[in-house]
Amino acid sequence: MNESTEVIQEILESIGLDKSYRTASLTLLETGESRYLRDLKLNFTSTLTSAHLTNKECALLGLATAANNNNVPLTNFFTKYAKENEATDAEIGEAVGCASLLASNNIFYRFRHFTQKEKYTQIPARIRMQLMMKPVTGKEFFELASLAVSAINGCEMCVNAHEDSLIKLGTTEERIFDAVRIASLVTATGKVIF
Secondary structure, three states: OOHHHHHHHHHHHHHOOOOOOOOHHHHHHHHOOOOHHHHHHHHHHOOOOOOOOOHHHHHHHHHHHHHHOOOHHHHHHHHHHHHHOOOOHHHHHHHHHHHHHHHHHHHHHHHHHHHOOHHHHHOOOOOOOHHHHOOOOOHHHHHHHHHHHHHHHOOHHHHHHHHHHHHHOOOOHHHHHHHHHHHHHHHHHHOOOO
16 A cells, blocks of 8 residues: 555545545545645545634534534534534534525625626625524624635625634634635645545
């Protein structure tokens, strides 16, 4: 067994997948004995803890990211990790709901931003957002998850609005940065494990 196969098996085991699990991407990395596999393992492991977020918050951010990216293995992993870190079923459901809501908001507001037509800003959005009004995870964390998902989905208007809200709520820039870092690394992992 070569080193690449060993690293893949360690990654898969940490996610709770069978060591024989492969995607076309994993197979290509394994066959090419890619040095990137070590980075992938270390990067993914770094999504589980943070100096600025609790483990539960890391888990819920990972879950929102995985749900946003339609990644079943990572959704399952982060659901389990969230439960292990005392997330309630309501908090877990909210992380998934956040991903879905922000997917619609990001498309809608990106459209408004791209077209830059005053008329589109005057037409009511007609998108229900009750989840955003009284989140079970609290306003600050919901904004943090919303920012992370918006960064993934590439909505500049939403990223700026959520970051501004977070700063006004007293969130540190380190906390904001870590949330986006986690979202980026979970997304990267999902490019080869899906």
